[in-house]
Amino acid sequence: MKTLTTVDRDAPIDEVRAHLHRDGGVIVRDLLSDEARLAIIDDLAGAMEVIGPGSKSGLEQWELFHGRETIRFCGLAARSRAFVDHALLEPVFGAVTDRELLGGCTSYWLNTGQVMAVGPGEKAQYLHRDENNWPEAITAEREITVSCMFALSEFTRANGATVVVPGTQKLAPGLVRGHEVTDDDLAYAEMPAGAGLIYSGKVIHGAGTNTTDELRYGMHVSFVAGWLRPEEASPLHVDRARAAELPEEARRLLGWSSYHSEGGGRTWLVDFEDAADLFA
Numbered sequence: 183m184k185t186l187t188t189v190d191r192d193a194p195i196d197e198v199r200a201h202l203h204r205d206g207g208v209i210v211r212d213l214l215s216d217e218a219r220l221a222i223i224d225d226l227a228g229a230m231e232v233i234g235p236g237s238k239s240g241l242e243q244w245e246l247f248h249g250r251e252t253i254r255f256c257g258l259a260a261r262s263r264a265f266v267d268h269a270l271l272e273p274v275f276g277a278v279t280d281r282e283l284l285g286g287c288t289s290y291w292l293n294t295g296q297v298m299a300v301g302p303g304e305k306a307q308y309l310h311r312d313e314n315n316w317p318e319a320i321t322a323e324r325e326i327t328v329s330c331m332f333a334l335s336e337f338t339r340a341n342g343a344t345v346v347v348p349g350t351q352k353l354a355p356g357l358v359r360g361h362e363v364t365d366d367d368l369a370y371a372e373m374p375a376g377a378g379l380i381y382s383g384k385v386i387h388g389a390g391t392n393t394t395d396e397l398r399y400g401m402h403v404s405f406v407a408g409w410l411r412p413e414e415a416s417p418l419h420v421d422r423a424r425a426a427e428l429p430e431e432a433r434r435l436l437g438w439s440s441y442h443s444e445g446g447g448r449t450w451l452v453d454f455e456d457a458a459d460l461f462a
């Protein structure tokens with residue numbers, strides 16, 4: 183078995199990134215204070231109850247990926263102001279993402295904010311790489327997406343802590359569904375509530391098996407290069423009135439601003455103008 187390094191939230195960003203680059207993932211303690219974490223849990227409690235476990239897509243592969251005992255939903259910025267203030271705008275994850283993504287784009291935006299609450303009896307998710315959402319855009323050198331799995335409850339190996347295959351972010355690009363591994367290759371992102379696993383879009387990983395009778399309450403936040411289309415259509419969740427209530431940076435991350443490429447054109451415009459001007 184392998185391990186991932188855990189650092190304190192005030193560790194220098196370059197140190198956090200050194201672990202990320204070596205292993206493909208790094209755990210940072212106390213990304214969420216107890217107050218922030220409990221506020222997010224409280225805001226999402228209604229949706230957790232109504233939505234319940236299991237994918238509703240009707241597509242077998244998707245249902246397998248999402249898990250039969252796992253509660254998943256998006257639209258977190260529309261459901262929780264605490265999510266916006268404390269997770270979407272979390273500064274350590276933001277600083278890491280700036281350095282990882284801004285070499286390949288002039289800005290990035292939210293890919294998805296997603297509850298991933300692994301229920302009792304859930305089997306392990308198949309291992310995958312997040313960047314495979316955008317196969318046409320993958321290169322060996324460039325990171326196009328970075329994620330953070332926030333632990334809203336403690337993550338243990340027994341309750342389904344995220345399984346990471348350290349070092350696989352360095353493998354050649356390509357599809358890796360069902361990548362062959364032995365137990366010796368795996369690390370389990372065991373972490374206390376409030377911590378976060380920051381991980382590369384290239385590293386092979388997946389949700390673990392939950393053999394306990396408790397819920398492993400995870401909340402995934404990922405960003406993607408601003409010239410790519412995100413997994414989640416955030417402005418269809420966060421409407422203009424809701425966006426107007428949020429900090430400017432949150433609006434930008436949620437798609438209420440436009441993309442200005444380096445030396446090229448601008449995209450995602452509203453009548454040829456930057457969508458951010460709607461709030462001027």
Ligand SMILES: O=C(O)CCC(=O)C(=O)O
Binds near residue numbers: 298300331342345400
């Ligand atoms: O829930 C987890 O620990 C990881 C889930 C995941 O990687 C995914 O659904 O894309």
